[in-house]
Amino acid sequence: MDFEFDAQTNEMREMIGEFARNKLAGPGVFDPCEFRRRWRLAGEQGALGTVVPGEYGGLGKGAVTAAAIMEALGHGCTDTGFVFSLGAHVFACLTPIVEFGTEEQKRHWLPPLCSGERIAAHGITEPEAGSDTLSMRTRAERRGDVYVLNGEKSFTTNSPVADVFVVQAVTRPGGGCFGLTTFVVEAGTPGLTVGRRYEKVGLRGSPTADLRFDDCEVPASRTLGPEGGGFGIFRTSMAWERTCLFALYLGVMRRVLETSIAYAGERRQFGAAIGDFQAVSHRIVDMALRLEAARLMLYRAAWGLDRGSTDEVSPALAKLAVSEAAVRAGLDAVQIQGGLGILNGEAETALRDALPARIFSGTNEIQKNNIARALGLGGTTRPRSHPSRRGEKWK
Template identity: 85%
Template sequence: MNFEFDAQTDQMCATIADFARNRLAGPDAFEPDGFRRRWRLVGEQGALGTVVPSAYGGLGQGAVTAAAIMEALGYGCMDTGFVFSLGAHVFACLTPIVEFGTEEQKQRWLPLLCSGKRIAAHCITEPEAGSDALSMRTRAERRGDAYVLNGDKSFTTNSPVADVFIVQTATRPGGGCFGLTSFVVEAGTPGLTVGKRYEKVGLDGSPTADVHFDDCTVPASQMLGPEGGGFGVFRTSMAWERTCLFALYLGTMRRVLETSIAYANERQQFGTAIGGFQAVSHRIVDMAVRLETARLMLYRAAWGLDRGSTDEVAPALAKLAVSEAAVQAGLDAVQIQGGLGVLHGQAETALRDALPARIFSGTNEIQKNNIARALGLGGRSPRSRA
């Protein structure tokens, strides 16, 4: 076992964290032009192409390095919502194209998506199909050399600014895992419309909205993977997202831990720094323990991805551990700062930005169901964790 990054990765992460700290600060209110400007800056740094082969404009790195870069972005950038959008773009959109795209699709989209000149969104969730992805109602009907898409998608990250959409549809309703098919759909395609941007409790810097398809005609050449192969695309994107995207919260937690230590050493009560009070110091120690535990679980899952593991438990465990630790870190930071913690600032922002982590990429309850099933609970045989 080796728990250290190589020197090149360490230097890359330090550079990315410094860049994020100095160049990616977000405005108080979402502004599309500013969002795209910062997005292009990230592309110029190479951070959007971490897992994309160099032949298509990427860095050709694996999951461990990709997670390390996300952690550095989360540590350096105060706009966690913006970093979340970057992660959704890379792991829910680029990785499926890398894994399942035709050569023509890769040549057309990957260089643009790596460079930051284009932004991608992955349309999965629907009003009646969130955790139950196999019940999605968005249909794709074959008509000659094209498919006609009809349906509604909700909670679609990046959709208000997206140039291209990865769209999950049902080509054979009731067909289970073999009834779903994925498409690459360009923004501006007739019949594709994006709704009003959501106002959310957290991750304000990540633009999110509904996406509607009304007789949206897509050439068969834009199908991603084979017909009926959409569930494989979905599983691949979720494995990468539940592992590498969540590394951004490791960076956020590290930053919150450092500011909590600094505050506890500076804040005086009863003639001494509050960091000397056991109730405060133990809370901070617990923050450190949860961070290190979650970090080990996430990088173990990333290590498995790099080795071609099909284990679905490790990403589920990582997502569960990191999201719960991030929420608790926000609560602890607020408590340590007392009255200041409930004012607008880093502590309350960290808490609000962490709350959605329990929901997206499959709720934590769903992760526990998946883990329980793999353990053989409910009368099922335990699954091998290859």
Template identity: 60%
Template sequence: MNFDLPPETETMCAAVTAFARRDLGGPKSYDPELFDHDDFRRRWRLAGRQGLVGATAPSAHGGCGLDALTATALMEALGAGCADTGFAFSIAAHLFASVMPIVEFGTGEQQQQWLSGLSSGELIAAHAITEPNAGSDILNLTTRAECSGDHWVLNGVKAFTTNAPVADLFVIQAATEPGGGYFGLTAFLVPAGTPGLLVGAPHDKVGLRGSPTADVHLTDCRIPLDWVLGGVGAGASVFAGSMKWERTCLFGVYLGAMRRVIDSTIEFVGERTQFGTPIGEFQSVGHRIVDMVATLQSARLQLMLAAWELSRGADGTVSSGLAKVAVSEAAVKIGLDAVQLRGALGVTAGDAETLLRDALPARIFSGTNEIQKNNIARALRVGRRARPRR
């Protein structure tokens, strides 16, 4: 077992952390009604020049062609340097939930049309699947796509779509055969500005506030037949493929954010004095710091194992699910610990309370942690009787 990243990967990650710290800035004052689209685009283009928004796309289409393990390390470096975790989250969601489905399921024409712009930072993508009454229950989507002559007609509402207010391209999941189960869904590529597609007002969220999120309304949205991604009935496969990447690589952002906050917490307890001594010398404080580091290391090992398996083409249902649960729960715990160690300063604006707020959604998106455990138990065949031996 070799836990060392290749020297070239270490160098790349150090450069990304330095770039993010220098050019991407900290959390923005995020009033959804005053969202600064121009500044978001400016930072997005900078990230594109660094190869971040197309990291795992093929080099033939302007990407870097990184495997899952290297991409996870890259996201960790981004999270360590970018204090605006919401912005880093938007990059990861764009890359793993939207770009990778086009890489894995798109036709040659679709890849030629979209991947270059999506990889360079010129374009932003969003994957719209969640609905007001269908989050984890994706096989019961109410958004419909009906074939009408030489067009598809889409109707429905998508909820909580990451990047929707800034997206140039949407990957939209709809039911083409209601009640058809796994093969009843189809994914479509729909450019922003298509008649019948309307993006709602940005949501005001408790965390990840630097990542713009909104609902998407589809009203008799007519699109050409060849805007299908992966073929009719392949929507669930497209979604499962995107989740395979997202549940693994995206959570590298949280590893970096946790490390950044642990480092600042160690610095804080070394400078903050009570009773004439730095509070870091108090045994209870020292023990809490050790627990924070142990929690991060444990979660990191699980995530890197999942990324290693994904890089080698393994199924990864168990490893990615375990890693998603471990990292999201670790981020909440470390956020709470960082707030507690700062006392009253922990509940004022700062990196500790920001991490805690940003960590809360991590237990929900990409499939709630409860759903992850259901999937893992199913993959382990828990509760299923073994077939009797003959």
């Protein structure tokens, strides 16, 4: 077991962290022009092409390095919503194209998506199909050389500014896991409408809106993977998202921990620094404990992805650990700062930005259901194999 990054990854982390601190700070309110300006800077820095092979304009790195870069972005950039948008672009949109796209599709889409010239959005969630993906109602009917899409998508990250949409639709009603197909749809395609941008409690720097498809014709050549292969593509992208995207919260938690330690050493009450009080110091120790535990679980999941693991439990555990730790870190930071913690600032922002982490990429309750089934609980499903610390498997 090696817990150290290689020299190149460490160098990239430091470079990306410094870049994020100096170049990616948000304006405080969402501005599409400013968003795209920073997006291009991130592309020029290589942050959008971490997992894309070099021949298509990316860095060609694996999950561990990609997670390390996301952690550096989360630590350096105080606009967590913007970093979240970067992660959604990379892991929910580019990764499926890398894994399942044809050579022609890769050469057409990946270079501009890596460079920051184009922004991608992933359309999966629907008003009646959030956690229950197989109940989606968006339909894609084959008519000659095109598919005609009809339906709605909700909570689509990046959609107000997106140039490309990776969309899941039903091509075989009642087909279950084999009834979904993935499409790449360009913005401006007739029949595709993007709704108004949501105002959210957290991740405000990440633009989100609904999509609507009304007899939207998509060339059959824009199908990603085979017809009926959409569910497998979705599961693959979610494994990457639940692992690598959530590394941004490790960076946020590390930043909040550092500022909490500094504040506890400076703030004085009753003639002493509040960090001298056990109630405060123990709270900070708990913040550090949760961060380190979540970090180990996430990088273990990333390590598995790099080795071609199909284990779905490790990403689910990592998502659970990181999201819950991020919420607790925000609460702790607010409590440590007292009255200042409920004013506009890093502590309350960290808490607001952490709350959605329990919802997106599959709610934490759904993750627990999936893990329970893997353990042989909650139904008749046999346990899936999951590597233990000793290299054995659950039976």
